Amino acid sequence: MLTISLKIEFAGGLELLFSNQRSHRISIPSNPASTPNEPPKRADITYLIHWLKDNLLKERVELFIENGTVRPGILVLVNDTDWELEGEGSYELMDGDEIVFISTLHGG
Amino acid sequence: MPPKLCALCNTSRPILKRPKTGQQICKSCFFLVFETEVHNTITESQLFQSGDRVAIGASGGKDSTVLAHIMKTLNDRYNYGLDLFLLSIDEGITGYRDDSLETVKQNQKEYNLPLKILSYSELYGWTMDDIVAQVGRKNNCTFCGVFRRQALDRGAAMLGVDHIVTGHNADDVAETVLMNIMRGDIARLGRCTAICTQGEDTIKRSKPFKYTYEKEIVMYAYFKKLTYFSTECIYSPDAYRGHARTFLKDLEAARPSAIIDIIHSGEAFEIRDEVKRGQKLQQTCKRCGYMSSNDLCKACTLLEGLERGMANAGITDKGVKQLNAAGPTPDNLRTIPFFQMNTVGNSGPSPSPNPWPLDSGPSG
Incomplete structure (x- = not known):
């Protein structure tokens, strides 16, 4: 199975859910099968969010995921660009991408 | 494409x-x-005049860290002529505030601003750790909010400043508008959107980030590589505010202008005169001289409850009655030092009256 390597960062308090570690290097399948009836498609950020939940998240899943995407109030950057400019969850990941998740919900 | x-x-x-x-x-x-x-x-909003002494309420969190950076930047760029200070309150929460104060000390060095730290234990004789040990985790946010508000004013008076700026952002203000509507707190609803507030003889407070979205504050800190402290208070957050915040974030996800729209709604509310007449007048606390709507200010009432071993008595009107019924205040009771303004000069816009506590947002 082909894989892609990514650099993941958590900030703004989110790192507390991920072993209190800010920076992670991971490898994920590049063309994961979605459902048995569908052909495999390129891994996108929605897939990555679920992969992180299943493989890296240590506690309190409800503070990370809500309704199949990141909880409102979590900012996502793709290679230092707001994911809202990159198609959000449907952005297709490429080898070497750097994805940053920042919580805005922690104390001012 | x-x-x-x-x-x-x-x-x-x-x-x-x-x-x-x-x-x-x-x-x-x-x-x-x-x-x-x-x-x-x-x-x-004509917040400042040249020569003003302004304290930045600094918690080490994202909003106040960015605010310190911005105040320093704008003061230099536009020659505001302000004397800037950092003012931090140490609530005495082990493993939380002691860490975030390290961030503030970092800011102090980076921006070369004088820093004053005032602690609850210095002012009230009780740390939040002590208070939680006494009252448990249900009402501790009430103590912390009331004590922080007064501590900021007192810290500011010690610094001799005429103005405190806080990092409350547009999301905080919108959240407070929602909370005040849901609680039916008409008095606070009327003033929580004011950019600058002031009580009778306390120090002015303003929110330069009133129209600034939290998303942009966090993005600004990220791209400017400003380091801030982001751990939730260990004594669990204000649950009611938490619900308002979640609701607001859901609204924002559906329509990003929701935040600014709610602030505008809050600004547009007009309180009928007969409702206004029902509100209590401001006076000064007979014990400590701080502004109050009763003979004793809320902080003195809460402190008396703590000192007399009836910690929760200060929280509700019923509790206060029980406290009074339990006998007169002992003479040797610990009290808050008398509040005196040692600042001179006044400037800026005419502020709206702003009795405490917690008119907008969390700690700041």
Whole structure:
């Protein structure tokens, strides 16, 4: 199975859910099968969010995921660009991408 | 498809979609509009006059860290002529505030601003750790909110400043509007959107980030590589505010202008005169001299409850009656030092009256 390597960062308090570690290097399948009836498609950020939940998240899943995407109030950057400019969850990941998740919900 | 260009300069690649306008803008335009909008808020509201001494309420969190950076930047860029200070309150929460104060000390060095730290234990004789040990985790936020508000004013008086700026942002203000509506707190609803507030003889407070979205504050800190402290208070957050916040974030996800729209709604509310007449007049606390709507201010009432071993008595009117029924206040009771303003001079806009506590937002 082909894989892609990514650099993941958590900030703004989110790192507390991920072993209190800010920076992670991971490898994920590049063309994961979605459902048995569908052909495999390129891994996108929605897939990555679920992969992180299943493989890296240590506690309190409800503070990370809500309704199949990141909880409102979590900012996502793709290679230092707001994911809202990159198609959000449907952005297709490429080898070497750097994805940053920042919580805005922690104390001012 | 050719890559889209920045909506403002039309030359660089955009890195951010602005929640307020939907514009896609590049990094340098983002820095410029972010800073310029705060500057415009400050000048349009005439918050300061040259020579003012201004304390930045600094918690080490994202909002106050960015605020310290912005105040320093704008003061230099536009020659506001302000004397800036950092003012931090140490609530005495082991493993939380002691860590975040390290961040503030870092800011102090970076921006070369004088720092004053005032602790609850110094002012009240009780740390939040002590208070939680006494009252448990249900009402501790009430103590912390009331004590912090007064501590900020007292810290400011010690610094001799005439103005405190806090990092409350647009999301905080919108959240407070919602909470005041849901609680039916008409008095606070009327004033929680004011950019500048002031009690009878306390120090002015303003929120230069009143129209600044939290998303942009966090993005600004990220792109400027400003380090801030982001751990939730270990004594669990204010649950009611938490619900308001979640609701607001859901609204924002569906329609980003919701935040600014709610602030505008809050500003547009008009309180009928007969409702206003029902509100208590401000006076000064007979024991400590701080502004109050009763003979004793809330902080003195809460402190008396703690000192007399009836910690929860200060929280409700019923509790206060029980406290009074339990006998007169002992003579040797620990009290808060008498509040005296040692500042001179006054400036800026005519502020609206602002009795405490917690008129807008969490700790700040």
